Amino acid sequence: MFFAAAAALGIAFPYVIALTYAVAYAAISATPVWWFGPFAAQGTASLSWVLGSHALAELIASLPIAALVIDAFRQCAIGAAVAIAVIVLVTVEMPIMSDFRSSSTLARGATLLEAIEMHLSLPASVWLLRLLPSDDAYERTVLWHRKPWRDRAAAQRER
Secondary structure: OHHHHHHHHHHHHHHHHHHHHHHHHHHHOOOOHHHHOOOOOHHHHHHHHHHHHHHHHHHHHHHHHHHHHHHHHHHHHHHHHHHHHHHHHHHHHHHHHHHOOOOOHHHHHHHHHHHHHHHHHHHHHHHHHHHOOOOOHHHHHOOHHHOOOOOHHHHHHHO
16 A cells, blocks of 8 residues: 555656646647637637646646556556546645635636646546557456456457
């Protein structure tokens, strides 16, 4: 149990670094001119671009960490991803939310949306990557029953 917690903390650190760089890049990138076309107001277009690019940056940053979590934790990868997401939420998002009441409604909504995105991006990435077919012999034999789209009759034929 101690080693699993240490591994989760060890994986959480590069995840925080990757999230920081990805979100910072998304934040400093300018809204493209072609994005303003479908929106009536410039503020709406800019806000939607910031939120969308932020969500995409979090998803892209979580994909390599999700592969690492799957490789390190195998059967309990989704639980480990949730634990890592909680570690990141407590260490990164909670200090930001300390002045939650004194901020504007727009800032509160964006902060809450970001916290939800950050908390769900890693477990969702792990879940999606686990759905992909694997070439790993361990996963083909031991974890075969965890694949929901396979039926029991096909398992008997493969043996």
